[in-house]
Amino acid sequence: HSALAQPASVSGSLGQSITISCTGSSDDIGTWPYVSWYQRHPGKGPQVIIYDVSSRPSGISDRFSGFKSGNTASLTISGLRAEDEADYFCSSYSTSITYVFGAGTKVTVL
Amino acid sequence: EVHLVQSGGEIKAPGESLRISCQGSGFDFSDYWIGWVRHLPGKGLELMGLIFPDDSDTRYSPSFQGQVTMSADKSTSTAYLHWSSLKASDSGIYYCTRQMRGNYFDPWGQGTLVTVSA
Numbered sequence: 001h002s003a004l005a006q007p008a009s010v011s012g013s014l015g016q017s018i019t020i021s022c023t024g025s026s027d028d029i030g031t032w033p034y035v036s037w038y039q040r041h042p043g044k045g046p047q048v049i050i051y052d053v054s055s056r057p058s059g060i061s062d063r064f065s066g067f068k069s070g071n072t073a074s075l076t077i078s079g080l081r082a083e084d085e086a087d088y089f090c091s092s093y094s095t096s097i098t099y100v101f102g103a104g105t106k107v108t109v110l
Numbered sequence: 111e112v113h114l115v116q117s118g119g120e121i122k123a124p125g126e127s128l129r130i131s132c133q134g135s136g137f138d139f140s141d142y143w144i145g146w147v148r149h150l151p152g153k154g155l156e157l158m159g160l161i162f163p164d165d166s167d168t169r170y171s172p173s174f175q176g177q178v179t180m181s182a183d184k185s186t187s188t189a190y191l192h193w194s195s196l197k198a199s200d201s202g203i204y205y206c207t208r209q210m211r212g213n214y215f216d217p218w219g220q221g222t223l224v225t226v227s228a
Contacts, residue, residue, distance in 0.1 A: 003154040034213035045114075045205055045218035046155075052212055089155055093213050097171050101147070103154035 004028070004090050004102035011108040012080045020105045022073040022090035028100050030071040034093035037066060037075045040104075041086045050075060077107070085109045112136040114206050116219035122196050122226050129192040130222045132206030139187035140164040143209040146180060146191050149221075150202040160209060161189060196226045 005023040012018040022029070022037075029035055035053045038046035048057055050066035053073065063078045073092070077084055090102040117131040132144065146158040159170040163182035170180070179192040189206055204222045207215040 003156075006154075032213075036214035038215075038218075043220075045207075045220045046215075047218065048214055048216040051210070051214035051216075055212075057216065091155075091214070097157070098160070098169065099145075099157045099213075099215075101155035101157065 004092060004100055006088075006090060006102040006105045008103070009106045009108065011110055012077075013110045014080055014082065016080050017076060017078045018080060018107065020075045020077075020088055020090075020107070022075070022092075022102050024071050024073070024092055024094075024100070026071060027096050028071075028092040028094040029068060029073050031095065032093040033068075035066065035068055035073040036091045037064075038089045038091065039084075039086045040089065046089060080109050082109050112208075112217055114208065114217055114219040116204075116206060116222045119223040120225070122224070123228055124198055124226055125195050126226075127192070127194050128196055128224065129190050130204060130224070132189045132191075132219050134187045134189075134208070137208070140184040144182065144189045145207050145209055145215060146178075146189075147205045147207060147215075147218075148174075148202055149205065150199075155205075158191070158204075163187075163189065196224075198226050198228075200224060201226045 037050040040046040053068045054066040088105045094100040140163045143160045145160045148156045158174040161168045161180045163184040182189045207218040
């Protein structure tokens, strides 16, 4: 199987908005409404910030939003803050291997 | 509060065996699928497999079938990941996580760094 494709890095200035793409296939993102996004700060475990494409868990800022169209999902971070600097991983339920993850995107806040 | 706490980092030689652990608290550990996820340097996350602690039903991802063994002790709310013979290519960070009913993972452990080197 192939991991979901994400850009290696995305950067933005404080207060700006950025979008991270996550491209899969008809085996995963294109078929199932189970896309999730995870934020990981150095030395810590990942934390879910979006599930079921666009839902936010309790306690997660509404600056994070998710969307899906066809085989591609996206995560938008609005009003960038210094604490948003982290790695971001997408994930989808997959027909072939239950769950597939992305390669990860490093977000840098300028 | 719901937590998953993993055992500490390990440095091993090729061919050695290793078992790492993940202890849950704040929820009914027996009633959720617990997953192990690998993160190799420069690569993405990979789901290695899932285990249901109540009956130890285990589902391995194809790439990891036969390479590792997952087990669980519901009496101590602990899941384990075992290698019988480590390879250098097993070096990486290993996370445990709880699969939620809604097809996502929350929470995650802090990760266990495994280094395999001669």
